[in-house]
Amino acid sequence: MTKDRTLKQKIRAVMAASGRTYGEAAAALEQRTVPDAGRRPPSGVPMAPDPLGQANSGELFTAPLMVVTMLPRGQAGLDAAQLIADACDYLISHEGWYRARAEVYGPKPTRETGMPPLSGHMPAMLLVQVSARRPWTAETLHAFLQDASSAILSALGRVRWVG
Numbered sequence: 001m002t003k004d005r006t007l008k009q010k011i012r013a014v015m016a017a018s019g020r021t022y023g024e025a026a027a028a029l030e031q032r033t034v035p036d037a038g039r040r041p042p043s044g045v046p047m048a049p050d051p052l053g054q055a056n057s058g059e060l061f062t063a064p065l066m067v068v069t070m071l072p073r074g075q076a077g078l079d080a081a082q083l084i085a086d087a088c089d090y091l092i093s094h095e096g097w098y099r100a101r102a103e104v105y106g107p108k109p110t111r112e113t114g115m116p117p118l119s120g121h122m123p124a125m126l127l128v129q130v131s132a133r134r135p136w137t138a139e140t141l142h143a144f145l146q147d148a149s150s151a152i153l154s155a156l157g158r159v160r161w162v163g
Helices: 003-018 022-033 075-087 138-157
Strands: 059-072 090-093 096-099 101-109 121-134
Touching: 003 022, 003 075, 059 075, 059 138, 075 101, 075 121, 075 138, 090 138, 096 121, 121 138
Parallel strands: none
Antiparallel strands: 059 121, 090 096, 101 121
16 A cells, blocks of 8 residues: 555544544644654653663564554544554663654554443554564563553553543
């Protein structure tokens, strides 16, 4: 799939969820994809040794994680994807914080939640691809998946829920 077609699908998803016009949805999507150079590491958490994974033969690894949850309808539900991506900028391990990156696709409607529908919410599925450069071993891979899962769950806890 070409990049242009993928972008159009993302714009149409924003249109469907928020009721915005194509131009408004494109502008909103562009604002969300501009990197935030001012984002800072978590305060009170020490930096891990080699937070960029450049020493000790660090290799880039990407883990696809599927998140199935209930999200509020409209813009608040769409904002959940950005909250998740932002939460994965710095992952926190027992050694301290290290850099990571996440691409979030969705939310897509689903019926696979295992929960009864909530008023004003929709069952949704998001694909979160979290990447980090680390010296990979079985232990660091396991810790990376736990760190990414913790970041995603904390982001979902900050979603603005409809009352």
